Amino acid sequence: MIRVNLDVMLARRKMSSGELADALGITQANLSILKTNKGRAIRFSTLDALCRILGCQVADILEYLPEEERGA
Amino acid sequence: MKKNPLAVALQALLYLLAAFVLFCLVRIFTSPSVAQFFREYYGAGEAFALFYGFLVIAGLLALWVLFELLLVVQTVATDPFIERNVKAFVRMGVAAEAAGALFLAKCFVFFTPMTAVSAVVMLLSGLFALVLAEVFGKAVAYKRENELTI
Numbered sequence: 058m059i060r061v062n063l064d065v066m067l068a069r070r071k072m073s074s075g076e077l078a079d080a081l082g083i084t085q086a087n088l089s090i091l092k093t094n095k096g097r098a099i100r101f102s103t104l105d106a107l108c109r110i111l112g113c114q115v116a117d118i119l120e121y122l123p124e125e126e127r128g129a
Numbered sequence: 130m131k132k133n134p135l136a137v138a139l140q141a142l143l144y145l146l147a148a149f150v151l152f153c154l155v156r157i158f159t160s161p162s163v164a165q166f167f168r169e170y171y172g173a174g175e176a177f178a179l180f181y182g183f184l185v186i187a188g189l190l191a192l193w194v195l196f197e198l199l200l201v202v203q204t205v206a207t208d209p210f211i212e213r214n215v216k217a218f219v220r221m222g223v224a225a226e227a228a229g230a231l232f233l234a235k236c237f238v239f240f241t242p243m244t245a246v247s248a249v250v251m252l253l254s255g256l257f258a259l260v261l262a263e264v265f266g267k268a269v270a271y272k273r274e275n276e277l278t279i
Contacts, residue, residue: 096279099279
């Protein structure tokens with residue numbers, strides 16, 4: 058599965074969810090869907106904006122977890 | 130929310146049709162001239178009672194179809210691709226198929242060309258409604274998928 062590590066990046070950048078949602082131009086509800094891994098897909102444009110705003114790479118936001126690590 | 134004029138017109142038409150069906154249902158029991166007309170055609174015995182039963186059931190099924198259609202049309206202005214509309218189309222299809230079967234059965238008892246035409250129309254509209262239910266079901270699934278794409 059793919060895990061979204063937005064919480065970690067937000068903490069590193071000392072940024073709140075509201076600030077990020079405003080900067081991305083999406084609602085806090087949608088950002089929450091993304092943060093809690095409930096999203097089904099992420100647009101390249103959203104990913105591009107996330108990397109630009111947080112000053113990071115895609116790999117800092119998305120992480121692949123093999124099946125056996127899911128429950129951990 | 131801006132209302133779609135076509136949906137408003139259709140809604141008004143459906144209310145009018147429902148009122149007309151209700152009026153006809155009441156009229157066949159309260160008007161002696163209507164009863165007399167059918168008595169002359171079907172005779173006074175069992176056939177007459179059977180025909181009245183057929184009229185009442187067909188009327189109620191028509192009201193059911195109209196009610197389900199109204200439910201769907203009311204959502205056009207907001208969001209028509211919802212699970213409730215899928216179920217409404219399924220129920221509409223079932224009601225139309227039942228009416229079609231009723232008309233078909235009547236063809237074997239009292240055949241008139243209009244009964245045969247009505248049977249075909251109702252059976253086809255029932256199928257159409259069931260196919261629309263499938264289409265709406267797919268649209269709801271796509272919408273849900275899109276909503277979860279951030």
